[in-house]
Amino acid sequence: MDIATASIILAIGLLVLLAAGLWVAIALLIVGLAAMSMFSSAPAGAIMATTVWGSISTWTLTALPLFVWMGEILFRTRLSEDMFGGLAPWLTRLPGRLMHVNILGCAVFAAVSGSSAATAMTIGKMSVPELSQRGYDEKQIIGSLAGSATLGLLIPPSIILIVYGVAAEESIIRLFIAGIIPGILLAGMFMSYVAVWSLMNPAKVPVMTEQYTLWQRIAASRRLLPVILLIGFVIGSIYAGLATATEAACLGVVGALALSALSRTLTWSTFVDSLIGATKTSCMICFILAGAAFLSTAMGFTGIPRGLAEWIRDMQLSPYALLAALTVFFIVLGCFLDGISVVVLTVAVILPMIEAAGIDKLWFGIYVVLVVEMSQITPPVGFNLFVIQGLTGRNILYVAKAALPFFLLMCAAVVLLIVFPEVVTWLPEVATSRN
């Protein structure tokens, strides 16, 4: 069977299984098994067991359940109420007001966490109830959360930049530094969009009832102290050399427990509830990750992603046309496979093309992260969609629709990066020009 027919059959198969109401992880495993039996005589069941085991018994994932647990603990404190209460007086003039906290919260949390699922879960657990209670538009809350949680991948530390750096033999430190400005740029674009949207839809923004004097604002800021201390503690531990980026999640849990104890919300029952909640959520995310890992291994056996990449290579495109083709390629593949798998499966074919076209590998790493970020919010397989469905009970298509404007903003950011590559390359050059 040729690659194109097979890809279409498998994609339709996945859509049918999902639409029939099958659990996501199980649907992914079944499509993986089908793909393997279509293309390879290798023992599919044994490979499924091996791959699933290898993909979740790894230290790289251990930060995820800890961050989820941290979110569950903080959810049971007054931290988010205090944070929103402390910020509200300062944001009265900014169109969209507290909605920006969703975006800024994700951007700041992204500096601690390397995963977008952990970012969506931890920030969403605090911001979604708070914002909806204050009367903000639900679709906008969910969309901005889905979009900005993907910043977890771009703002260092970042798992996917490590994966790319190892595969492309590019300095991980330089990649991390290169991600900073595009990350801020993207957060800025999201905030501008929220501001413009709020000006255009005044009816959907809650009415502001209170006026604050400067003194009241400063007094309210005291309530920000706990969250600032917590963030400072976790980020500080990484940069002071006390903990690696993976270990920092553990300090996040310790800090959250300490805050919870100080605010007298820590009891045996809230502790157990938070732990059980984290266990269930992390089980759900890891099981989907396992399904995605097996599907991606199966794709490796079928050679489909590599074949499609080779097809693009053989078109001999000019650099701009090549980037356009690759963007479409990543977006389409990113609908069905998890973003990191797409990078791992195709980097061997794509990197030589990139080098031959004279495109900077460092720049390309950030470009790849941006397109992989998009895959987190495109249906049917998008991790932020799953996490947010689990969090809010809204189905993934609703979430994807809410996140669509943010997806388009990311497309715009890709264009910006292509037109102004200095956005990526300037900071690493300045920062590492010590010799």
Add this chain to the structure above:
Amino acid sequence: ETWDMPTPYPDGNFQTKNVYWFVDRVKELSGGELEINVHSAASLFKMPEIKRAVRSQQAPIGEVLMSVHGNENALWEVDGIPFLAAGYDNAWNLWQAQKPLITELMAEEGLMPLYTVAWPGQGLYVQEELSDLGAMEGMKFRAYNAATSRMAELMGAIPTTVQYAEVPQAFSTGLVSAMLTSGATGVDVKAWDFLNVYYDTKAMHPKNMVFVNKRAFDALDEKVQKALLQAAEEAEKRGWDESRKVAADTVKTLADNGMKVPEASDALVEGLKGVGETMTGEWLERAGDGGKTLIDAYRGM
């Protein structure tokens, strides 16, 4: 016939490049009867899973860093003992001594070694030049397995676990300040971003091994079997030559990027050799009779 081959390292790595050369040679020598699809960068199976996957015929052939299986049998990690076999010639002799024992060990799992390629010799990365081993006292030393951890202890340093992917960040933040690894790895992680001095001690040459499932091999035509073995022999020779070139190039790259590459002082060398002797003794205790046979054979060369 078409085989899938999981390998742990990315395409740019000289080990992977050699694997590609090997599979091309197999195709050529077998007259196209055996094609091997390389799945690099652990995209099919993660490193610790590769041996098990080949054993149970999930893939017929694979590549692995031998010392990963050191916990299962000490014979796998003899090339991880510092200063037992410094330099390529000694490393080659060590492999010749190790080969019959490993072949026997792998046969029990239905596996068969095809060839190995040594990594460039490992050297010591530190922030400042060292007068002797005493200067390592209390220093945080990156450990990633039992051997490097024990070595740190014997040097008076503090073993600190840091995974490969977190190396750059861990050094930049001062979480660790020294490590023992090859010049090639130093270039891969761009060591000059966060380290200043490299001692090219060539302390040991860990090896990657390409191996097959015995049943899959037996199922091949005799002609194809011969082609596979001959390609393996040629790939081994080529791989070791390439490794020497990479070793020379990478040390030069480190220096070109501003790292100091000084000669180790006699006192430092003495200290490190002492560590090596202690570790050889400890390894012999773990490895039992097989270990003694191996070391005797090596020393007799």
Add this chain to the structure above:
Amino acid sequence: MLIRRVLDGLYLASAALAAMLLAGIGVLILAQIVGRFFGIVVPSANEISGFFLATSTFLALAYSFRGGTHIRVTLVVSHLPKHLHNASVVLALSVATILSGYFTYYAYGLAAESWRYGDLSDGLVGVPLWIPQSSMAFGLVMMTIACFDELVRVLRGREPSFKENTESVLD
């Protein structure tokens, strides 16, 4: 009914163990951070916390499945008429039971092979891999039972338990 109580007890007990393992990850990593401060290595902390995560995931599978934590897309099936909708749930549960059973068989195979060859993890301490791997198999056995349990429940005309998930932060 006795069998009901035994099953519910089993789901809950393995979830409780899963929660302890998740907390264990935090304890291990904290020990590693603090230990490093005093020059003490916690042997294989990274490998073991990876095993804890895998084990925790599978042990919690059945419990969180019944609690409705696992994600499915109900957009299409929820628009079907009642009897077709019920049929779709039966179908989904049947497929889930078969897949879980199939997976259990191979997970058992993985653990059995590690046992047979005495496979050990790499890192400072060689952990016998059959131990964490057999808890993966055990978790999948529980998952298979839970899927079948739900199937029986739905065939008897009751609402599936995973519909009762009320933990979402939006109403």
